[in-house]
Amino acid sequence: MKETLQQIRSLQDVNRKLERLQHDAEMLTVDVRNQERLVRQKKRQAEQAHQQRLQAAKEADATQLKIEEAEQEIAHLIVQLNMARHQRELDAVQGGILSHRADIQKWEDEGLAALQSVDELTKEEERLAEEVRQAEGELARVKDEVAARRAEQERLVAELTAERERIRRQVRPAVLSAYDRLTGRHRSGALAAIKGRVCQGCFTRVTKQTENLLMRGEEIVYCHSCGRMLMLAGNEALPE
Numbered sequence: 001m002k003e004t005l006q007q008i009r010s011l012q013d014v015n016r017k018l019e020r021l022q023h024d025a026e027m028l029t030v031d032v033r034n035q036e037r038l039v040r041q042k043k044r045q046a047e048q049a050h051q052q053r054l055q056a057a058k059e060a061d062a063t064q065l066k067i068e069e070a071e072q073e074i075a076h077l078i079v080q081l082n083m084a085r086h087q088r089e090l091d092a093v094q095g096g097i098l099s100h101r102a103d104i105q106k107w108e109d110e111g112l113a114a115l116q117s118v119d120e121l122t123k124e125e126e127r128l129a130e131e132v133r134q135a136e137g138e139l140a141r142v143k144d145e146v147a148a149r150r151a152e153q154e155r156l157v158a159e160l161t162a163e164r165e166r167i168r169r170q171v172r173p174a175v176l177s178a179y180d181r182l183t184g185r186h187r188s189g190a191l192a193a194i195k196g197r198v199c200q201g202c203f204t205r206v207t208k209q210t211e212n213l214l215m216r217g218e219e220i221v222y223c224h225s226c227g228r229m230l231m232l233a234g235n236e237a238l239p240e
């Protein structure tokens with residue numbers, strides 16, 4: 001019976017290791033996804049800066065165009081000024097010139113601000129492009145690392161699966177099916193230790209009779225409360 005419990009203990013260990021590997025494999029996928037998200041975020045920021053720069057350049061061009069038009073208007077008005085015969089006509093033309101000059105002054109300020117924005121956004125774009133390159137480099141590195149770790153995990157899973165089959169072939173069918181049933185029911189495992197007459201699976205105190213049965217070691221003893229297979233503490237095959 002001690003040997004059967006040893007086998008069950010080993011089976012439980014192997015199952016736990018396989019579960020951990022499954023969890024690790026999921027974590028690896030998360031690492032890649034997080035880095036992919038970062039790359040997408042950086043690209044979005046770079047694209048935003050690019051669009052803003054195009055917009056600022058367009059504004060600078062539009063302002064320049066308005067200035068040129070106003071300068072042409074002024075040139076026309078200067079011709080009119082030279083041909084003006086009456087003071088009223090003269091005043092009107094001079095007023096027009098002044099108004100255009102005021103506009104030009106305003107647009108020059110706006111154009112300058114737009115050009116400064118273009119400069120700043122160009123630098124921002126370069127900085128973000130560098131960040132995208134770095135994030136993509138890191139993503140490639142993470143993917144390589146994950147691929148290597150995944151290969152190692154797959155090797156371990158194959159090894160443990162073979163080990164599990166080897167143990168299962170040794171366990172008596174009735175015990176094995178009881179173990180499988182309990183494994184499906186208890187996430188922490190089918191086998192629990194008894195310490196100080198307390199089941200370590202459900203922390204219920206077991207009867208003296210149960211303890212005696214365990215000590216005799218002639219049959220598989222189950223916890224009356226949670227139904228797990230029991231092993232005495234002090235047994236070297238004890239699960240933690």
Ligand SMILES: [Zn+2]
Nearest residue numbers: 199202223226
């Ligand atoms: Zn129990």
